Amino acid sequence: MNDNVMIQVEDLKKHYLDGQVRALDGVSVSINKGDVVAIIGPSGSGKSTLLRSLNLLEEPTDGHIYFEGVDITDKKVNINIHRQKMGMVFQQFNLFPHMTVLKNMTLAPVKLLKISEAQAKERALKLLERVGLADRAASYPAQLSGGQKQRVAIMRALCMQPTVMLFDEPTSALDPEMVGEVLDVMKELAREGMTMAVVTHEMGFAREVANRVIFMENGKIVEEGSPSEIFDHPKSERLQSFLAKVL
């Protein structure tokens, strides 16, 4: 396997109700180091299921996922260790409401990376400073705006120093005027060379930042290519009609 490949997905299937519902119906894809992959498609197409399968939040019915060369769908593999290297950002932020921003960010590093409380704090504050939220370190999530929450959520994931970041519709729950501040953070991450997989409805972002775009429908990858291939020269009829609706 190519050293450059970060995640390799082979014939991934996710079935519900004994196969009556096929959220993923044989998906194969590979994400290389430094890739920014945007996953687009109509709702119910399986794009979120695919993303959530990458760190096994959804357990696939069949198929294999290789992360850094290890088959994480193997039952013997301790998934917790691999999840540490795969940051995830949710549509609903999922910050821990009973902890301060700082505590949200330092909990996992202190417990899992065995670094000291002070080191974790320093790391977290540095990250917060980068997104201009250092002054909110002692706040509780409920005291933050949606955009601030999502930026904190991204920083929380980064605190674990992951090798890949998974974004599950990170801007869908935000008020329009807050979408920009979150996308800016993501753009900067991409520029720094972070490997990213992003499920998004922000076509502008996909076109500008992604180096590859995947279009899914009915649990299958319909088309895959560079942003210009997907957005400017869509081959399939379904992609054409989808783009016609969203652009």
Added chain:
Amino acid sequence: MKSKNEKKKLLIEIAVIALAIVIFAVVVMVDTFKAQPSVELNVESAQTVLKKTGEKIPLTVAYTANFVIEETQIKVTGVEAGEGREQILHCTYSTIDVFNVYKANKEMLFNDAYAFYLEEKAAGNMVNATKVRQHLDKTITPLLENAPRIEGEYDVLVYELESAPQDDAFVVHYDDTVLRVYLSNEMVDTVYGGLVSVGKDIKNTKTLSYEGKTIDIEKINTLRTGISDCFGLQNFSSAKPDTSPYFLGLWNDFCDDFYLNFIKGAKWTYLAKGLVTTLEITLLAALFGVLLGFVCAIIRVTHDKTGKMMIPDQIVRAYLAIIRGTPVMIQLLIIYFVILLPAGVAKFPSAVICFALNSGAYVAEIVRGGIMSVDNGQIEAGRSLGLNYIQTMYHIVVPQAFKAVLPSLANEFITLLKESSVAFYIGVADLTQGGLKIRSITYSNFMPLIAVAVIYFIIVMILTKLVKILERRLRKDER
């Protein structure tokens, strides 16, 4: 602004509770104060009081017995404070043995009286009790004058009354206060050489044998009254008359009752010690109950969410069903008498174990609800960071669930406090048992039971208040 108003309201509520406690304390103090007699008798003054009482007794006992009363000597040897405003006079007495004179001469008296009765009837004269008495006086008086004396000791109870009663029997005015001297029938009987017993025996005598024949004298009242009169006897009641004005009487009774049930013999310590035991049982049981409840809840939730822990889940389900499906008292009796007593476990730990098991089942359901109410996204966020299931539960889910269910848990604690009152069934000296113990000593129902209820109530009110404050603070935290 809003929080200021809330603070004000809170302060008022605290003030009301404090006021209630102060009033309660004052009432207790006033009662204790009121329970002391204002005239404290000594041997000399008691002698005077008793003499005045003695003067009153002949009035009700009637005339010819005067010499019995005159011959009777009563001396006060000591005075002791009794219950409430009551004082006890220790006395010695010396009197003539009327009862034995009567017993020795009963047949002769009855026959003599009957012969006189028949004689007068035959002569065509009217027979009344006075005639019978006059006939018998000649025989009985010399017998009584020569009768042997008997001596002994007895106690007289003296109460102080708030005001003079209308009926002045057994009431003595002394030193500007009204004293009620309580003499029981038995006491009067003893002190006056069996006068009352003599009267009772005459009343109960329905036949006599006269010249070999049994004569029914039940209807010849003049006969029996005449015999009774020659001993100077009349029926008198010495029952405690309640003669004070109604409400004052109630208040006096209340004060006396209060003194009797709590102050005398430091009986309030039963309640105080019982309360400490009740609180200990409740706190320990709540602590273990909450731990047990959390463990059970986590097992149930883990099974529901992941399908793992089949067998523990089944065990927990059975435990919850059994505890929630049976009364706590039966659980207590079974746990103590069937399981722990044979194993040599004492009452107190048994009670703690029982209530912990009981409370654990209810806590489990409360906490399960709390955990289920935590958004699934929280678990996903924790897991996506690499935390394992236990870490996620421990650091993320349980703290949030705990906060959410804290008010419910506090209410469960209040319920537990009240339910722990059944511990007295296995003989744990808790608050309820303390009240029942006082009840078994004083035979009062009102005071000990109401006191126990009031103490439970006050504690529950305080806890309820604390729960409300807690709820307010929790709500503030996440805003």
